Structures are given as structure tokens and as C-alpha cells.
């Protein structure tokens with residue numbers, strides 16, 4: 236069988252995917268969003284970076300990982316007051332994941348990791364893991380945010396007064412390293428934060444109350460932090476150290492009891508495929 240020259244599924248031929256089934260330990264499912272990122276960054280930010288992160292991880296850790304193409308939409312209701320944002324219903328999101336996992340399981344892959352690039356997907360990603368992880372006949376389903384792994388000391392060193400987390404110095408740093416064409420250099424601006432509004436909410440957030448919270452209520456520009464401070468060096472440090480920790484996760488999982496399912500390459504037929 237042909238030895239794959241890449242482990243990014245959309246660039247592979249089917250004989251390469253068949254060969255990969257013999258060595259791949261974990262299939263990465265990048266998820267993101269198509270949503271506003273202020274005047275700073277393109278709307279594809281979260282899914283483009285999740286996609287490139289997974290491709291980079293699969294390249295660095297070859298032949299152990301297979302990177303699927305990213306799901307370009309997520310849960311973004313809180314950004315819908317800004318033009319261009321698209322959002323999925325939770326049930327659509329879960330059904331998409333189920334069909335993607337079902338397709339790859341049909342081809343003999345049984346271990347999956349959802350790699351998230353958008354904070355708004357977190358709650359549903361946890362539901363997906365609990366629901367699909369138990370219900371589908373697979374050996375492992377986990378989820379993690381690529382931005383929660385790794386060493387963020389260089390990011391902290393450039394952080395300003397306004398907290399980041401969206402269309403900020405972290406995200407522009409990711410772009411300078413992986414996708415510079417997403418950066419709108421000419422309109423990069425400091426994020427905004429309505430301090431009076433945030434102070435009013437604090438007693439509720441301290442009690443961990445949750446409610447639907449449109450982002451334009453506290454940042455009229457749609458951006459937080461300071462995207463002007465992002466650098467390629469910070470982005471490289473964040474992404475590569477995150478992949479270092481992903482490699483640790485892979486090593487841990489190898490020794491976990493649920494890891495020991497049937498060997499790869501064994502085909503399990505699902506009727507619908």
C-alpha cells in the first residue's frame with residue numbers, strides 16, 4: 236500500500252488512507268466557527284486555525300494521527316448581531332459529528348479526538364463526548380481546546396489591560412504563525428469592554444450563573460484584548476507547545492484501558508453507509 240506523504244485527509248488518496256489505518260492511533264476532528272472577529276481578523280479564524288493546527292500536529296506526530304477537514308461552523312448565536320456570522324442548531328452540530336465519526340468508523344478508525352478552536356462550542360462538545368462516546372461503537376472519543384493546551388507564558392507577557400479571548404492578541408498571534416492572510420493589518424484595533432456593564436454582571440458571574448449573553452452587549456466592536464500586540468513568535472510558541480501536550484495526551488491514552496479495542500484496519504459496517 237502507498238505510504239502517505241501527508242496525514243491531512245483532504246489531501247490524501249484512498250490507498251493512502253487505507254495505509255494510514257494501519258498506523259493511526261487517533262483521528263483528529265477539528266471544529267471551529269464562522270463568526271465575526273471585530274475589524275481585526277477574518278470570520279474563518281476559528282476553523283482555519285483549528286484545521287491548520289491539526290494538520291501541523293498530524294505532520295509532527297506522523298504516522299500516529301489523521302487530521303480530518305475542519306467543521307467550519309459552530310455555536311455562535313452570541314455573535315449573530317454582527318454581519319457574516321453563521322450558527323448551527325445544537326442538534327445539527329451533534330448530527331454532523333455523529334455522521335463524521337460514523338463515516339470514519341466505517342473505514343476502520345475507532346479512536347477520535349475533537350479539537351476545538353472556538354470557546355462557544357465547549358458546552359456542546361462536552362455533550363457530544365458524553366452522548367456519542369457512550370452510544371457509538373467506538374473505542375474512544377475525547378475533546379480538547381487547542382488553545383487550552385501548551386505554554387502561554389509568552390502570551391501573558393504581551394497581554395494588555397483588556398482581557399483577551401476573542402479577536403485578541405492570542406488569535407492574531409495564531410494567524411501570524413499559521414494564516415497571515417486572515418489578519419486585517421489596516422484595521423487592527425484595541426478591543427473594547429464595557430466596564431460598567433461587566434461590573435453590573437459581576438455578582439451573577441461570581442455565582443456562576445449562565446444565560447444567553449450576546450457579545451455586543453459588552454464589546455460593541457466585537458473584539459477583546461489587543462490584536463495589535465500579536466506576533467509570529469508568540470503564535471509559534473502557543474501552537475508548538477500545545478502540540479507537545481497533545482503528544483503527551485496521545486501517550487497517556489495509549490495506556491488507558493478503553494484504548495484497547497480491536498486493531499485498526501478492521502472494518503465495522505454501519506447500515507446507513
Ligand SMILES: [Zn+2]
Nearest residue numbers: 280281401402
Ligand atoms: Zn476566535
